[in-house]
Amino acid sequence: MTAPETGVTATGADTGPLRDRVLASLTTARARTTLLTGCVDGPDLTAQHSPLMSPLVWDLAHIGNQEELWLLRGVGGREAMRPGIDSLYDAFEHPRAERPSLPLLAPDEARRYAAEVRGRVLDLLDGTDFHGTRLTEAGFVFGMIAQHEQQHDETMLVTHQLREGPRALTAPDPAPAPLFTGPAEVLVPGGPFTMGTSTEPWALDNERPAHRREVAPFWIDTTPVTNAAYRAFVEDGGYDTERWWTPEGWAHVRRHSLTAPLFWHRDGGQWFRRRFQVTEAVPPDEPVLHVCWYEADAYARWAGRRLPTEPEWEKAARHDPVTGRSRRYPWGDADPAPEHANLGQRHLRPAPAGSHPAGESPLGVRQLIGDVWEWTASDFLPYPGFTAFPYKEYSEVFFGTGHKVLRGGSFAVDPVACRGTFRNWDHPVRRQIFAGFRTARSESV
Template structure:
């Protein structure tokens, strides 16, 4: 049995307000990320893994034009000549600085003009007539797309050298977590995915039954302190803990610690958005690739959870036998539930947000850090690409590992119990950590 859709996800006026809020929130964040640095920083490529910030800015506007103005409203193209420049599949990120991109002022003007017209379309939408407009899907898709690029731009800010350009308050301090280290998730069937969440993307659909044997899962994500124990025990130098591909990767690239860490004066320091600080032991570990997460789990005598295990731990209520939208239920996240939306520029200490715990007591499943799973990205039974193959279908297969849960850099519109993220197992610049699991009921 799946969670019922709250009225705010089905009533037309509530949908209009929800879509407007999501679009405005995303654009405010885009403005912050692109106004806090000067134009040279916007046009520079801070890493070959990432686009120049100005490319993301115009790409956001171009996608909004393609889907809300052209596909939904049937309007003529504003700038058809730039479509190819901002097609993410036509040009690799490393090549984008060489393209004749719109300069910052022109990119801002273009995105603003598209947004003004898109809001007119929203105001007159009846949210019916096609699958794109049903329940405001296209507006939700575009808000999610912009927030995903905002997270990408935040990653670029982390990779950028120089003084800090962004500031945010730290998460509230909490007492050290003293609860159980792991939680038993009983075996049995549950409903995975969704067929009722109006803005769920194609790879989250359809809802289907999965049966998962009982397993234990960490109550909180693995912390920096726990990860340092792995490092101190020679984890990066012991091939027993690594897959052959992982061992080859860390040897080839000389990887000996999470990205942005360095050893100095007998302690580990990290660079975080232009600030150098001591690595806090109680925070979830961040900027580790899948190979590192997998090696730590092996060293600890455990393993990474499968994607199905992660979702069961995050959504299944064993009392009602129902899959909820979030670990805490069906209500949208609040600041008491999770660390989301770039409200902070770091994960909260392990054990934070007890109000966001699952019925079984698993904490921080949503927000703080993306969590690597052991699973490859694969379609669900009955999957159908919509509205375009390039969102999910072209990534299916063994090359990409699934991440779940979202990070502090994710907005709530692009984060829910069914949301699926993925990346190559070598990726470390993303805001990813992990938790571990083990088999059995004992």
């Protein structure tokens, strides 16, 4: 099989480029894991900083355990390195709130375990046949593990945002951007487009298969909703006005006394936020962050608009009206580069709205990839013809009305785990994640 989206040949004599890609993806993920677990001391690694999150040391050993299960045992047929720990690091066996009470590996032991697994995996990689099985075809299982580690790295970054105490992480701010003066919204033409993928080698099961979707014409925001725009909703009494909220959302607001995005507080006439242990004025031109689905939906109603559906979001991000084809990314098929999107934890905040003109879609929509995850109106459901692979617990068990789809990635997402077809999902009450949104409206509205 040839993977035209990446330019990597999955079959044939020369698999060097594919091995290089696998190695680079695994190495990048491990460097980030090391940073996130090495910048704090032992007590911060073993503490549970929020009941919504695991202790950082659990994530570290879980990363190693999954790599051992899928690569050393699954591909290499090796014996278990540490019999008996699988259940400790099974995400479905122990809820996050229970994990601090488990007999987890201590920080130094968890580091040694993850490092030993990785050393053996690199030996295994040298001799892996990328043509033998569906699991190894095009290096899929290695790509799955690289994506898994990066997803946990993002989770650990969320834990760092929730953590109290001195600042442990720093990064340069995104480059200043000129004030965006383009149109506030663009029209996405109606008609069919190809949603999902059947050819992206490392796409996960919920992104498959490619299929045709019919979408009516609609308008969508050119940029994500900004802090300044969201502040207008707050100051107009948005959190005190029931008519903007779904019944479930209103009950959630009342139950938890929500008044603004998570980490915001007001001092006198100014709004401030806490970002990685630093308190700063809320920057008006950044995309709003740390809002749940209910808050995004209520803002959209207040603004006389709505959240885009998942098919609408993907069409805005991928559809090229000139050629009729669906691109890998808004800017084309090339892998993300810094000029395209704010990804990979290069920064610890979104870039100003309107940044990255090189990354805009053919229709002129910006920042569809990176900066903030974007809530959509859609429940997380399988595509027509979906088949769970390689295990149903990745996607299938989450399908239904209990989870809403997020798209596009955030500054905390690595490019290996972000593409135009990538689907994220979470409960509509989640606020600690790096999520914002943009709005849409039907053409007739």
